[in-house]
Amino acid sequence: MNVLSKTEELRRAAIDHLWMHNSGWIEMAELGEPVIMVEGDGIRVKDSEGRTWIDPNGGYVSVNVGYGRTEIAEAAREQMRKLSFQPPGAATEPLIRVSEKIAEIAPGSMERVYPVNGGSESTETAIKIARAYHRRNGEPGRYKVISRRYSYHGATGGVLGMAGSVSADRSDYEPFYPGMIYAPQPSPYRCESGATNASDCAVYSAQQVEELIIAHNPETIAAFIGEPISSNAGNAVPGDEYWPMIRDICDRYGVLLVSDEVICGYGRTGEWFGIQNWDIVPDVMGSAKGIVSSYMPFAAAVAKKEIADAFEGENNEFRMANSFGGHPVAAAAALKNLEIIEEEGLVENSKRMGEYFRSQLRELQEDYTFIGDVRGIGLMNTVEMVSDHETKADFDPSLGVQDRLGGKFYDRGMILRPVGQFLNISPPLCVTREDIDEIVNILDDSFRELVEEVPQLKG
Ligand SMILES: Cc1ncc(COP(=O)(O)O)c(C=O)c1O
Secondary structure, three states, rough: OOOHHHHHHHHHHHHHOOOOOOOHHHHHHHHHHOOOOEEEEEEEEOOOOOOEEEEHHHHHHHOOOOOHHHHHHHHHHHHHHHHOOOHHHHHHHHHHHHHHHHHHOOOOOOEEEEEEEHHHHHHHHHHHHHHHHHHOOOOOOOEEEEEOOOOEEEEEEEEOOOOOOOOOOHHHHHHOOOOOEEEEEOOHHHHHOOOOOOOHHHHHHHHHHHHHHHOOOOOHHEEEEOOOOOOOOOOEOOOOOHHHHHHHHHHHHHEEEEEOOOOOOOOOOOOOHHHHHHHOOOEEEOOOOOHHHOOOEEEEEEEHHHHHHHOOOOOOOOOOOOOOOOOHHHHHHHHHHHHHHHHHOOHHHHHHHHHHHHHHHHHHHHHHHOEEEEEEEEOEEEEEEEOOOOOOOOOOHHHHHHHHHHHHHHOEEOOOEEEOEEEEEOOOOOOOHHHHHHHHHHHHHHHHHHHHHHHHHHH
């Protein structure tokens, strides 16, 4: 069987049997999809027909050390040969070592690590810890959770009800758990208060959290959850007042602060954890993705010592278990991944390359009037596209801007699709200047062609 016919045969089997995430099989068949990926190296992957793709979001912003790291494969292989599995009731050396490592890099006294399998489980677990903590602390009435509009904290039942990403219609799964409260997003470019600078927006958005706590009765609020930099609101970096104010408000009302570090964690923002950009220590964190650079499913909720210690003592344990949480093979992969991030200085590289990347994107902004904003921190970047700088409105759907652009990136071998008005570009932390130049050139060529096809974009 030649390569092409094997690809065709696989494609047919996928169309018949595979229920892919967020895709319809009839549409995929019409488009000649799915693309079947077979290899990866750095920030590139190769498909079964031999085409190389640049992946400027490194596997949904998760492959922090890049593809093809044989050291991680070796660490996992060695562990699998020695002892393939033990359930979470037994400890293994890689699980202990990776917990110790996370405790070492996490801020303040965040030193208790609860291993799970993915980002949704990590945030779900963080919220469970918060609610269960209040019961042990003599405040069983605290169950409500404040999140921010345009957020995403995962796909499982509890966290799905927390706010709502612009790209996800969740109406099939309503009603959500009771006690979900939504606060504004501190997005300087689109502040709900109409503020036009980051500081005013930060202060307004934090004050709104306090008002919501008061309005809903502080004695019923368990936690506030937010990404330090909201990837799902297009990498909106809050003004410097925001997180210190949120920490202070949470402390004053006895509300636990949960930082969702699923995307921001493990070097992505130029710090080990996103919240460290403001020197804040949260109470609990959800974390995944970069923790293992997605070589295996591994994730963790991390709690402050003072919170975790409430679960000590007879009949007081945190009542939750899942079979694969802390899987030893995944833990070995995660440990090796964190060692690579540290040894290769990838946290610093994220900061340095992020600055270079944004400087290049800002040069593009000068050439294309439909670019409303370029923003980000470390290697979390967004180009926001607007039809009008005053209203910041989306394009007339009949122009097909997003589809055209997605098609142009596809034709040039770049795995990137606009999410609404956002082009989110968050490459692996091992990205080089040459890689960034290549991404920026593809953007430039695609934008130029787009403007020729849609003259209304000339503005
Ligand atoms: C901020 C944030 N939290 C949680 C999740 C859920 O993670 P997972 O898809 O691993 O369940 C995601 C997924 O992209 C995310 O972006």
